[in-house]
Amino acid sequence: QQAMQPMQPMKIERGTILTQPGVFGVFTMFKLRPDWSKVPAMERKSAAEEVKKLIEKHKDNVLVDLYLTRGLETNSDFFFRINAYDLAKAQTFMREFRSTTVGKNADVFETLVGVTKPLNYISKDKSPELNAGLSSATYSGPAPRYVIVIPVKKNAEWWNMSPEERLKEMEVHTTPTLAYLANVKRKLYHSTGLDDTDFITYFETDDLTAFNNLALSLAQVKENKFHVRWGSPTTLGTIHSPEDVIKALAE
Numbered sequence: 044q045q046a047m048q049p050m051q052p053m054k055i056e057r058g059t060i061l062t063q064p065g066v067f068g069v070f071t072m073f074k075l076r077p078d079w080s081k082v083p084a085m086e087r088k089s090a091a092e093e094v095k096k097l098i099e100k101h102k103d104n105v106l107v108d109l110y111l112t113r114g115l116e117t118n119s120d121f122f123f124r125i126n127a128y129d130l131a132k133a134q135t136f137m138r139e140f141r142s143t144t145v146g147k148n149a150d151v152f153e154t155l156v157g158v159t160k161p162l163n164y165i166s167k168d169k170s171p172e173l174n175a176g177l178s179s180a181t182y183s184g185p186a187p188r189y190v191i192v193i194p195v196k197k198n199a200e201w202w203n204m205s206p207e208e209r210l211k212e213m214e215v216h217t218t219p220t221l222a223y224l225a226n227v228k229r230k231l232y233h234s235t236g237l238d239d240t241d242f243i244t245y246f247e248t249d250d251l252t253a254f255n256n257l258a259l260s261l262a263q264v265k266e267n268k269f270h271v272r273w274g275s276p277t278t279l280g281t282i283h284s285p286e287d288v289i290k291a292l293a294e
């Protein structure tokens with residue numbers, strides 16, 4: 044399959060970069076060190092401004108999302124999702140973040156790297172009906188307050204199945220999940236060879252019960268038998284502006 048690597052435009056547009064294939068995603072989960080609470084309050088307060096400035100500096104190279112996990116996760120307090128046309132630009136941003144006040148006082152718990160691709164299975168050609176269902180579904184819930192990131196890896200048996208067999212199982216995956224698009228926004232990154240996982244699945248929702256039911260419905264399909272990693276870590280966080288995340292951590 045031909046790789047589609049879009050050129051980096053002059054300006055990064057959220058709505059565009061988040062829908063294009065060939066865009067890299069870097070997820071970095073951080074845990075604040077105990078020493079963070081000993082950083083003078085003034086410095087902690089200005090940390091939000093510092094991160095805001097860093098994001099502004101890199102705004103033509105990367106799209107930055109920052110999420111709060113403190114209180115919901117053990118091994119992290121916050122995490123970044125960086126979307127970039129050029130992976131090296133995401134690296135530069137994360138490298139510079141490490142020298143900010145928050146960055147210096149936090150340890151990386153997990154990093155996941157992936158790239159977006161055109162649909163492999165539920166495309167117009169291969170699965171027209173489900174594809175139509177996918178494109179016509181619209182999110183109608185309230186603005187999502189929650190984010191969930193789940194890395195998924197499949198075994199050799201899966202990858203050795205014929206494309207037709209895999210298509211069949213992905214249709215079985217898609218059929219019961221379409222209805223959830225009213226309450227759940229989804230995004231998929233491919234990681235095989237770039238990381239120790241095959242996929243990074245990313246979701247936004249305001250209805251965690253619906254998400255729980257969605258996950259259960261996928262636990263019941265045959266595809267699930269091929270999973271050798273599902274989560275580990277599953278990361279649940281809340282959605283805020285980057286500034287608000289740092290402010291919450293500085294309290």
Ligand code: HEM
Nearest residue numbers: 162163164165166193195217220221223224227229242244
């Ligand atoms: C809103 C509900 C969901 C819908 C509508 C949905 C739909 C889809 C579709 C259409 C594909 C195929 C993409 C392609 O053609 O390349 C896909 C792939 C995938 N989905 Fe879902 N999905 C949903 C929820 C989930 C959940 C909760 C998980 C679990 C973490 C999940 C994990 C995956 C994975 C790992 C793949 C890639 C599988 C592969 O290429 O082998 N999905 N999904």
Ligand SMILES: [Ca+2]
Nearest residue numbers: 154155156238
């Ligand atoms: Ca990794």
